[in-house]
Amino acid sequence: MRIASLPDFLLQRIDRATGQPVNRQIYQVLREATLSHQLPAGLQLPSSRELARELAMSRNTVTHAYEQLIAEGYLETRAGAGTFIADTVPDQIVDICRNSRGDTDHLGQVGLSNRGAQLIQRAGVSALQWGAFMPGVPDVTQFPSKVWSRLQNKHWRRSRAELLSYGQGGGYLPLREAIAEYLRVARSVNCRTDQIIITTGIHQSIDLAAKLLGEHGDRAWVEEPCYWGTRSVCHSLGIEPVPIPVDAEGMQVYQTDASHPAQPPRFIFVTPSHQYPLGTVMSLSRRRLLLEYAAAHKAWIMEDDYDSEFRYGSRPLASLQGLDTHERVLYMGTFSKTMFPGLRIGFLVVPEGLSAAFATGHSELYRGGQVFTEAILADFMTEGYFASHIRRMRVLYGERLRLLQQAIEHHFGDAIDFSDGDAGLHLALHLPPECNDVAISSEARAAGIITRPLSGYYMQAASTKRGLMLGYACVPDAQIAPAFDKLAGIIKRHWPA
């Protein structure tokens, strides 16, 4: 490896005004940088001729410095390869980098704000993002990368400047058109192109809506249990999540206000198509109640439709947004499940009256999106690859859900219940209240099995249920039973006597 900016590094440190010979200064700078690891062992230096040209100095000056450093062991020459920072200066290492490693147990001490410390303490994100049974992750190995590469290369050959510069105005127009058309047809979303705002995913969609529509100190109803990310983003913006329990019909919104906290919320976050994490589907009557409540109290419904493309067998459900006649619903979707998470593209459908403000607000707050990638995705959708990839994955994931269900029944029969809503990328395995799902999950992790304890999705001890979130979509068919065998052993050891 070479550091081409070594000339800059030296020029910053050489001062001709001191009267000290320049070769001596080069020697000292390189020596100190080697001792302090600013220049790491093994780094190849430019040839003395090259460096002299870059520094606008005579070659002799550089050669003298190099020779001295080689003589003292700081540099070494390798035959036919060049000059390198030497490997062996262990005794003299002066680590000028900071060495006071942060104590994350005392987050306030290192300088975190209250909201920062709370965010980190409550963090729900996992260090592992791939493997059985990672919830919420699609099988990215099945992604048609050849098609994608081809579309990508086509765009690189055209290389239009606008696609490489800053994005603005809600995202790349043809992608917004493709998404609008897709949502109208597949999800019964009522929308025109200008209502589509391209984001980096659900998190950014929440952030944008919360900043544009919410004030610090506002409250947001969230489902109990709910996705950890929704709570974290709300907290980070000073918006207090208020847990509203979920039953078999969805969030428990009732006609009378008596059963609710006195102050209506600014936002209501729901996952009507496939409750996260429980998998239930919000009933039509509950949907209507929710829409009426939101219209009456001027609350914004944030419909998180994160994985509704994957339904196995049962009839696909129309979106809540499509039922809304009062412009109170913001619909959020993501390509993380249908394409791959690292794409970092999602979208927000806003009521038409808000579309201009959201497009401007997005550019202002985030400086636009990955326009080039948005253009490739637009092609991928309009050329039909998106729909056919979803169809193919639907068959694959449906089969994997069946395999996981079989494995669960094989081990536990009727003794254990699970909910999946016949849809999505994960199921929730329910455990008896005496079972410590956190302990099971961490034991499983040690055995190489990723799960998430269901209790982590609840905010209130009283409503908390025990269980495990199991993602099956990213697990090859043949691995499902063996991986569950391991997990079942751990669960059985924790089973109440």
Add this chain to the structure above:
Amino acid sequence: MRIASLPDFLLQRIDRATGQPVNRQIYQVLREATLSHQLPAGLQLPSSRELARELAMSRNTVTHAYEQLIAEGYLETRAGAGTFIADTVPDQIVDICRNSRGDTDHLGQVGLSNRGAQLIQRAGVSALQWGAFMPGVPDVTQFPSKVWSRLQNKHWRRSRAELLSYGQGGGYLPLREAIAEYLRVARSVNCRTDQIIITTGIHQSIDLAAKLLGEHGDRAWVEEPCYWGTRSVCHSLGIEPVPIPVDAEGMQVYQTDASHPAQPPRFIFVTPSHQYPLGTVMSLSRRRLLLEYAAAHKAWIMEDDYDSEFRYGSRPLASLQGLDTHERVLYMGTFSKTMFPGLRIGFLVVPEGLSAAFATGHSELYRGGQVFTEAILADFMTEGYFASHIRRMRVLYGERLRLLQQAIEHHFGDAIDFSDGDAGLHLALHLPPECNDVAISSEARAAGIITRPLSGYYMQAASTKRGLMLGYACVPDAQIAPAFDKLAGIIKRHWPA
């Protein structure tokens, strides 16, 4: 174009329980969807055989519905091509989409929060992002897209699942290593790999730091004038920007607190290498004062080093972070200028005590980054392409700066002053206080020339100066003089008599 999800669309709307014949229901759904533009004119439908299979119905059922629709003119067949939504139903269009177009003049009325309305009203983002003299945009046509494509294709062929899943822990490790090494050498930043947090750019870096280190109601010193994005992101998080004037040495930080607002700020945002927008370089004595002030008052210095790679002639300057001995500096950089803006990758270097919290906080708040693209960028850097691209652009942009300087001198001689700091991608052209830079800029825009009025970067009327921001980096050599000729004509018409 085809809508592969038409079967879903139909299944959501067909109800066998009603007793109405299914072919009639298909007919009605398709008819209504055509009238309402949910299915756009020109859309190709699946063949009746295909659709029947997908709906698990007899082919006759579908054929009957299709034939009726064709007979009534809603569908049309094209020989050898298939069945399409007809082009001509103009009289009957019932636009079921929202038609109450939002009135963005009354942002509160459409439901924006106070902070949302303020953000939109103050928005600094421009609708145009490419062309002479767009400030802050590099010449993306010079980007080595073949090399990039090749590295990209290499990664697609390997297609490791981890690169497509969610990112976590501050970003893709090899990229963090490459950035740390680059910064140590080129910018004299004191850092280890774990201090590097990959973000989507300066905006996200500010957002993350403000959420983790700041509280709602905190104050942030910003340079007067400063980058509009810094102010917007702060505002959106309830952090009040306090303008501190800039002189030839940089932000006016003095030893005594008397000259400053009584309450010390939580953050101090500075651009020491190349003041944005004025181009000045912060003096060493001012840097030391700033570091002392921050250490004494426990303020965080946010060093925005957005374009320091491009210095023409003068000696490159070490970073402020490298001078800091109290761990009060967070250093922010971006690949938007060195690579291309649509890449949406930047980085934050945090004090070591904060590195674990920032890595966790980043995953928690944004659900990770574009890991796949991060891997390609890591290769691009370690294989030397990054440094050589910068070197090549430095020569190119240096020449363009010279051409723009010549054009200015040609038209205005000594009558007009400009500042560029002999660095970066733009210069600030100073105008007499009587000149309306906003009017000049909007007239120029109408003539196809993009500029930004300098007055827009100021927060206080008393300190506001008039001028134009001119980006030269993205303008081909041959276009610089002609484009400036046009602009000069407009300026001269506005020149005070």
